[in-house]
Amino acid sequence: MIRLMTIILASASLAACSGGNEFAGGGDILTIHGEIGTTDRGAMQPGLEPLFNAYGIDFDSAHAMPFASLADMPQHTVRVAYPAGGETHSFSGPLLRDVMAGAMPEGTMLTITALDGYQRDIELSRIEDHDVILAIRMDGDALNIGGFGPAMIVWPRDTDEALAGMDDSDWIWGVFSIEVN
Template identity: 30%
Template sequence: MAAAEPLPAAQGPVLLSLTGNVATTNAGERADFDMAMLQQLPQHELTTETPWTEGAHRYSGVLLRDLLARVGASGERIRALALNQYHVDIDWATAAGLPVLLATHQDGEAMKIRDKGPVWILLPLSDMPALNTKQHHEMMIWQLRTLDIR
């Protein structure tokens, strides 16, 4: 999907909103996505261990860079904000250069709030051990709610 294509309105519960420097919106100055809309974007999988889970799990969802491209986002950094107001700033180069997954499913099941969902930012820690650092762990926000493009 090209960023120029209109973004339909979310029909289900909004899982993720993009604000800030976003060219294509569907809710005023925001781009809101429900589960069906996220699943219409190219889907990716990774199997990885994390510091917060037992063993390796299979996660699926959309790559951050694909989501940013869909809404025509541009900027220098992305503020990721969780439901509990925890936030972290992600450098644009990191978002563009790494396979940052916005996971919506774990082991084939939609992720629930109590299980770090409905959206969890993940990195392939098992495949790319150099990413298994405190700095990258802090970026892996669960219960993600908003991406503010700055």
């Protein structure tokens, strides 16, 4: 009986928080840190933020972005084959340069970290020169943890001639941290 009640309560909690496949809890899904001019949260707390700790990410202050803030920004759509040569999908979210502008970056290099530990350095100028989006939806549905979520860097390689033939190396899915250096 106790096990059944636990399952019922857990299911009800998950259903209440699902919000149509979006992060209804309002927690931050992206943290921008490093050489930035705008901060709205304090230092990384190793005991409470084990993912940052596990990947050696440390900061004294940061700019945090919940799903709702990203969803409230002007949304852009990129229809593109992903992975390269795969099916075409419709990705939507704010332009990454607009997301970064909110943090007022003072450096020129971004270190983007994904949930699986994949890290990629990308020059900020590349983000500014192309309509790269921080996708939070694919084919209309929120990007989920366990899939490509909570956010994914998507390049318009099918419509931007300068990106033609681009491989998937800079297509980071599961993005949760961006450090500005």
